Amino acid sequence: MNESPVAHDHQHAHDAESVEHDDDVYDFAAIQAKWQPVWEELAPFRTSDPADTRPRKYVLDMFPYPSGDLHMGHAEVYALGDVLARYWRHQGFNVLHPIGWDSFGLPAENAAIKRGIDPRGWTYDNIAQQKKSMKLYAASFDWDRELHTSDPEFYKWNQWLFLQMYKKGLAYRKDSWVNWDPVDQTVLANEQVLPDGTSDRSGAVVVKKKLTQWYFKITDYADRLLDDLNQLEGSWPAKVLNMQRNWIGRSIGADVDFAIEGREKPVSVFTTRPDTLYGATFMVVAPDADLAAELVAGSTPEIQERFQEYLVHVQKSTEMERQSTDREKTGVFLGRYAVNPVNGERLPIWAADYVLADYGHGAVMAVPAHDQRDLDFARAFDLPVRVVVDTNAPLTGTIPVITEGMLDGSEEIPPLEPLDPVATGTALAGEGRLINSGPLDGLSKNSAIKRMIELLEANGTGRASKNYRLRDWLISRQRYWGTPIPIIHAEDGTEVPVPEDQLPILLPSSEGLDLKPKGTSPLGGAADWVNVPSPIDGTPARRDADTMDTFVDSSWYFLRFLNPTDDTQAFDPKEADKWAPVDQYVGGVEHAILHLLYARFITKVLFDLGHVTFTEPFSALLNQGMVILDGAKMSKSKGNLVYFTEEVERHGVDAIRLTMAFAGPPEDDIDWADVSPVGSAKFLARAWRVARDVTSPPEVEWKTGDPALRRVTHRFLADAPSLVEAFKFNVVVARLMELVNATRKVIDSGAGAADAAVREAAEVTAMALNLFAPYTAEDMWQRLGYEPSVALALWRKPDQTLLVEESVTAVVQVDGKVRDRLDVSPKISAEDLEALARESRAAVRSIGDRQIVNVIVRAPRLVSIVTRA
RNA sequence: GCCCCCGUAGCCCAAUCGGCAGAGGCAGACGACUUAAAAUCGUCCAAGUCUGGGUUCGAAUCCCAGCGGGGGCACCA
Numbered sequence: 001m002n003e004s005p006v007a008h009d010h011q012h013a014h015d016a017e018s019v020e021h022d023d024d025v026y027d028f029a030a031i032q033a034k035w036q037p038v039w040e041e042l043a044p045f046r047t048s049d050p051a052d053t054r055p056r057k058y059v060l061d062m063f064p065y066p067s068g069d070l071h072m073g074h075a076e077v078y079a080l081g082d083v084l085a086r087y088w089r090h091q092g093f094n095v096l097h098p099i100g101w102d103s104f105g106l107p108a109e110n111a112a113i114k115r116g117i118d119p120r121g122w123t124y125d126n127i128a129q130q131k132k133s134m135k136l137y138a139a140s141f142d143w144d145r146e147l148h149t150s151d152p153e154f155y156k157w158n159q160w161l162f163l164q165m166y167k168k169g170l171a172y173r174k175d176s177w178v179n180w181d182p183v184d185q186t187v188l189a190n191e192q193v194l195p196d197g198t199s200d201r202s203g204a205v206v207v208k209k210k211l212t213q214w215y216f217k218i219t220d221y222a223d224r225l226l227d228d229l230n231q232l233e234g235s236w237p238a239k240v241l242n243m244q245r246n247w248i249g250r251s252i253g254a255d256v257d258f259a260i261e262g263r264e265k266p267v268s269v270f271t272t273r274p275d276t277l278y279g280a281t282f283m284v285v286a287p288d289a290d291l292a293a294e295l296v297a298g299s300t301p302e303i304q305e306r307f308q309e310y311l312v313h314v315q316k317s318t319e320m321e322r323q324s325t326d327r328e329k330t331g332v333f334l335g336r337y338a339v340n341p342v343n344g345e346r347l348p349i350w351a352a353d354y355v356l357a358d359y360g361h362g363a364v365m366a367v368p369a370h371d372q373r374d375l376d377f378a379r380a381f382d383l384p385v386r387v388v389v390d391t392n393a394p395l396t397g398t399i400p401v402i403t404e405g406m407l408d409g410s411e412e413i414p415p416l417e418p419l420d421p422v423a424t425g426t427a428l429a430g431e432g433r434l435i436n437s438g439p440l441d442g443l444s445k446n447s448a449i450k451r452m453i454e455l456l457e458a459n460g461t462g463r464a465s466k467n468y469r470l471r472d473w474l475i476s477r478q479r480y481w482g483t484p485i486p487i488i489h490a491e492d493g494t495e496v497p498v499p500e501d502q503l504p505i506l507l508p509s510s511e512g513l514d515l516k517p518k519g520t521s522p523l524g525g526a527a528d529w530v531n532v533p534s535p536i537d538g539t540p541a542r543r544d545a546d547t548m549d550t551f552v553d554s555s556w557y558f559l560r561f562l563n564p565t566d567d568t569q570a571f572d573p574k575e576a577d578k579w580a581p582v583d584q585y586v587g588g589v590e591h592a593i594l595h596l597l598y599a600r601f602i603t604k605v606l607f608d609l610g611h612v613t614f615t616e617p618f619s620a621l622l623n624q625g626m627v628i629l630d631g632a633k634m635s636k637s638k639g640n641l642v643y644f645t646e647e648v649e650r651h652g653v654d655a656i657r658l659t660m661a662f663a664g665p666p667e668d669d670i671d672w673a674d675v676s677p678v679g680s681a682k683f684l685a686r687a688w689r690v691a692r693d694v695t696s697p698p699e700v701e702w703k704t705g706d707p708a709l710r711r712v713t714h715r716f717l718a719d720a721p722s723l724v725e726a727f728k729f730n731v732v733v734a735r736l737m738e739l740v741n742a743t744r745k746v747i748d749s750g751a752g753a754a755d756a757a758v759r760e761a762a763e764v765t766a767m768a769l770n771l772f773a774p775y776t777a778e779d780m781w782q783r784l785g786y787e788p789s790v791a792l793a794l795w796r797k798p799d800q801t802l803l804v805e806e807s808v809t810a811v812v813q814v815d816g817k818v819r820d821r822l823d824v825s826p827k828i829s830a831e832d833l834e835a836l837a838r839e840s841r842a843a844v845r846s847i848g849d850r851q852i853v854n855v856i857v858r859a860p861r862l863v864s865i866v867t868r869a
Numbered sequence: 870g871c872c873c874c875c876g877u878a879g880c881c882c883a884a885u886c887g888g889c890a891g892a893g894g895c896a897g898a899c900g901a902c903u904u905a906a907a908a909u910c911g912u913c914c915a916a917g918u919c920u921g922g923g924u925u926c927g928a929a930u931c932c933c934a935g936c937g938g939g940g941g942c943a944c945c946a
Contacts, residue, residue, distance in 0.1 A: 025908095239940075242873050246942045253946085271946060284946090327944080354944040364946045372870080373944050469945055592941085662894070664882055669939095674881050676895050682908095683894085689909090722885085731883065734893030741893090748910070811889050816927050818889060856926055862888050866926045 024692060026685040028652030031775045035788075036136065038778075044789045045089075045140045047096045054094035058579045059085040060558055060618075061139070062587030062595070065102045066126035070133045070644045072627040072634065073588060076670065078139040079660035080624050080729065081586035083771045085140050087724045088584075090767065090795040096579055097140055098561040100147035101127050104155070105550045106184060106201055109481040113515050119481040120510070123150060133644065137653055138774045140791060147564040149553035150481070154560060156504030157570035158552050159486040161602070163497050164609055166487075170217045171475075173495070177288060177357065178474060180209035185517025186478045187213060189549060192594070208288075208315065214485060214546065215472040218601045222248055222468040225600055228616060236621040237667060240592045247593045249469025254453050256365060256462040258283060258338040258347070262298055267291065267338065270360030270467050274456065275448035276367040278437040279388035280347060281378065283338045284331065287311050287351040289362035292334070295349060299335035306332050307351060314353045329354060329377040340365075341461035342438070342452075352377060360467050372427040379422065387419045389445060391432035473598065475549040480507075480515050480522040482547030490534045490541045499535055505543070521545040554595050555602040558582050558617060576612055585618035589625060589667070596621075622727055625669035642672050654773030655681035661729040661772045684776045687740045687765055691780035693747055696759045698785040705757025706750060711802050712742045713761045718798035720768060729772075736768055759784070767793050812837045813864040814846045830857040837863035 061081035064074055085097040108119040115122075127148065134141070147154055165171040179188040183204035192200045199206050218225070226248045229241050253272035260267055269283070285292045287310060296307045310332045331352030338347045347365075354373050355364050368378035369387040378385050421427050434440040439455065440448045456462025476485070484505045486498040498505060508529040513522045524530055524545040534541040562575035581603075587595075596618070603617040626633065629640045647656050658680040663670040702710065716739050723732045743761040747753045763784055770777035770790045781790035805826050810833060812820040820842035824833060834857045837843055843865060850867035857863050 239874065243941050246872065249942075249945070251945070269946080273946080329944085352944095354946090356945065359945045366946090371946070373946075376944085467945075469942080589940090662882095668875095668882095671881080674895080676881090679894060686909090728883090730881095730894095731892075734883070737893050744910085809889070813888080813927070816925095821889070854926060856888095858888065862927090864888080864926050 026688045026776075028654060028681070028684070028775065031779045032136065032653060035775050035778050036138070038788055039138070040135075042789060043143075044791050045085075045095075045097060045142050046144060047094060047142045048144055052094045054092055056096065056579055057088045057093040057584070058096045058558075058582045059088060059584045060098065060561075060582045060586070062585070062591065063100045063102050063554070063557065064130060065105060065107070066123055066130050067107045068126055069129050070137070072642050072644055072647070072672065074130075075137070075644055075647070075656055076624055076627050076660045077587055078134070078137060079657040079772075080622065080666050082139045082657070082774075083661055083724065083729055084584050084586065084622070086771045086774070086791060087721075089140070089791060090770070090793065091721070092794055095140075096145075096561070097142060098145040098147075098564075099134065099139070099141040099143070100145075100557065100561065100564075101130070101149065102550065102554055102557075103127060103148045103150040104482045104547075104553060106186075106479060106481070109479055109515055110184070112481075112510070118510050119515070120150070123481075124148075133648075136648065137657070140774070145561050145564050147557070147560055149550070149557065152504045152506055153565065153567065154557075155483040155507075155553070156567075157556075157560065158483040158548060159498070159503050159505060160500060160570055161552070161556065162486055162548070163500060163503075165216060165605060166497055168605075168609070170220065170605060171214060172217065173212055173214050175210065175212045177208045178211050178213055179206045180211075181206055183517070184479075185519050187211060187474055187476060189474050189551070189594075213474050213476040214544075214548075215474055216552075216601070218473045218598075219468060219470055221601050221604055222250065222470050223466075224604055224615075225470075225597065226250055228600070228604075231616060232621075235619060237589075237623050239667075240589070240596065240621065240623055243592045244597060247470065247597065251467045251469075253449075253465060253467070254456060254462050255361070255465040256456060257341060258365070259341070260295070260349075261337045261339065261346070263295075263336075266461075267363055268361045269363045269365045270465055271365055271367075273367065273370060273449070274452040274462065275434060275437075275440060275443075275445055276370045276388050277340065277342050277365065277452060278434075278440070279367040279369050279386045280340055280345075280365040281368060281384045281386055282366045283347050283349045283363060284352050284355045284366050284374075284377070285334070285349060285363040286355040286357035287314050287331075287353055289357035291362055292351045295336045296334050296351070303333070303335040307334065310351065329373075329380045331377065331381065333381075341456070341459065348383075350377075350381070358471060359469075368427070369421050370428050372429065375421050375425070375427040379425065385422050386436065387421070387428065388435060388437045389428060389432040390419060390435045391428040391430045392419065473549075473601070475552060476546040477549055478517075478519065478521045479547055480510060480513065482550060483507075483552065484523065485544040485546050485548060487544040488532060488534060488541045489544060490536070491539060496535055496541065502535070507547075521547065523547070551595060551598050552602075555598040556606070558585075558599070559606075559612070570611075573611065580612065581614045581616060582618045584620050584622065586622045586624065589623040592623065622666060624666045627670045627672055629672045631671060631673075647677065651677040651681050652684075652775075654684050654776045657774075658684065658733065658772045662733040664730050666727050666729060683737055683740070684769075684773055686744065687736075687769060688776055688780055690740055690743050690747065690758075691762045691766060691783045693753045694759050694762050694784060695754045696756055698759075700756040700759055702756050702760040705755050705760055706746050707757075707802070709742055709746045709750075709755070709757040709761055710799075711805075712739055713757070713764050714798040714802040716768070717764060717796055718803055721795070724771070732768070733772060736765065736772075739765055764796065766790055767795070808860050810837070810860055811862050812840050812843045813862065814843055815867055816864070817846075819843050819846045824860050826860050828860045830859045833857055833859045834863055837865065 061077055085095050088095045103123050108123045111122050112119040149155060162171055179193050181188050181199040181202055181204050183202035188199055188206060193206050198204060226245060229244055232241060251272050253270060254274040255268045255270055256274060256277060257266040257268050296304050331350045334349045334351055336349045338349055340347055366374040368374040368385040370389055431445050434443045434448045440451055443451060453464050484507055486505055488496045488498060490496055508526040513525050515522050530543045530545055532541055532543055559571040559576060559580060562579055563572045566572060599617045604615050606612045607615045628634060629642055632638060632640060634641050655677045659675050659677045663675045716735050720732050739761060743758055746755060746758055766777050766780035766784060767790055777790050778788055807823045808826045810822045810824045811818050820840040822836055834855055847867055850869050852865055853868045854866040
């Protein structure tokens, strides 16, 4: 990065100052060095005093993963989270604002493998570095509650949580096709596979592999996870609610049972369009589903061979290829037939990879006339297509618009769309009226869906049903640096949960273990650790060698902050009643689905188990955008990284924090090329000089001060709280700049530095600046004659009499155009204002000889006169 | 393909309920201070709100269509 001229100059000023010890010059480095130890001693952000009677607020910033030193993303989240934590303290709340380390996970293990070191050492070294940076950055954390998810004191309770879920059937093992990362040699959750089919960690193309893995049954909670989003409306960003809704992806429809010739049990399929059942012309099953293998086994050897070839072909194709939308349809006929329950028709059964094994029942009824995918398949294999919904039929009684030209024959009446999907290649997916459908004929799509479900239910061949895009949460990881799963496998294959009094199961030392990815967990190589007697009968048994996804840690860590050292329980329900749920959560939008969905799920599980009394973990959410550079995401490979340490050294902590707050709405990305830490530093110096210049004593009567400046100060006091609560931090900063400018003006060219209003303004500036620039604010506070800490000062009440403006400008509009401006009393009546406006010479002139037909008066701001010629 | 968000000075961004388009900053120009420069202080500067319709006394704001940008989901039946 280029050396900025101002930073250079500042360096200059700093050098000069260190020689002359000139404390009349703003020097961020000196101020930081001065206050950090004072705060360390004072610990103003402790929350553990049981006698504290202030109302409580829980403000939580997403905890960092210690992969190195802090980066610019951290600088943003902890700056913005701290604005809110500090704000609520000024409002008289006892604010719980804890911090910890999300310290289990793959990067530590990969770094350890690369360098031949211990993941534990690497992790805790990084934590030490981040902690040092975090303390310099002056986020107002209660350090007494610091936690590390990689400490046994923490992960013991992951194991406890797992056991509670296991008991309830919410943790289970199944053999299934999973996402496999061939580089990291581990399975991944669906949520960790990027839209392009690559791993969000290694970037490798994810492949499918059939493995027995542990799952959390999040799908049992799909409805609640979806429906409870309504409660969060207005408190969470609409974008995140929308993303979670898309991710859960509820589809409403019906299960339909099809008898299979030569098979005892029928096969169920899920459909959102049971109304089109009369249009079903074939059935398709997923080639990798057990059902396909079973059906083809009853077929001819020739068909079996073709199917095997196809299956191999399908499994070779990568996730990325499979997901490309405009692929040619492929498939094989299985030589078997299903029977349509409504009309007894024989439907040939095909296997094709456009049907997914793990959605619905892994089989679909194909209605090519009304489903694009089925139509593409039918056209590729020349299968029959039957139209059962007339999408040209008028539904609402409205008829097509006929223009005059059509009536006199000079224009042609547009013909109706032909109902021929085979010819057009486009399925008729829209609204319409049912045809060729026996008892459904004439019904609209929606009525037909209802009617068909009733018919199926009456016949016992189907029922209303729902399906979700969401899959169960795969939590097993074949890696070392994570929470061991508290299950022991007996020789006969039974799963034995580890008794709770034997927790925690400590992670063995990595010494002597081969951490290199090899497809099975490195823990399997720790013979002493893995081989244990069965807790039931003492026979030889083996520990489960997999570790848990680290998203398990972060799904409940907000509760552990309530009593992080308690070794008798995961969290104290009494403390949870006091503090939880989190009142304000702050973090990056990249966690909109993963972490936030998991935490919501686990909270509901804990509620059902009776451990908490709430069902949503985070009452309000602020999702800040990313810090980018020149329009692009920062990354090592692109070489466009901005380094936290460099920026802080160059501009100072306060300038960086202020820049984050001032850049724009917090949800927007901050392009570091568009913002000016130099400008922020200039403003801070300017604010600081105001405090330096104040000459009146603290006892001075504010009332005696310059009324114009006092009005600016009190307007700020009145407006800033709602702005902060609406997350409009950039506007608050702008308003502070305005206040400082107004104060400077009074000092230099008005009443002067001794004016009481100058002191009042300076004190308010110091207090409000504490939200964004705590070092500068504290130094100003001291210069103004107060003891630390300004962070504990209460927000002053605005003087209502100063908020009333002496006069306002009323606008006079004539036919929508502004014609005059009048200075009027803010209390002027509508009648008086209208009279003034009618007398306005400019208004009279522009009305001319036209007639006034209407006058709208919005006292005291506006009069709108409407005329007619 | 489905869903969501956003287009305001050269740039980043403001504009409670539909009521004077501008709060703040960056960049730029000029001036004061200085032997000079930096810092500092001051003054100035620009858009009529992406385009086209509509509703309204009045639209950046609401509605419709389009253009441009961004995001989520996606062979999910």
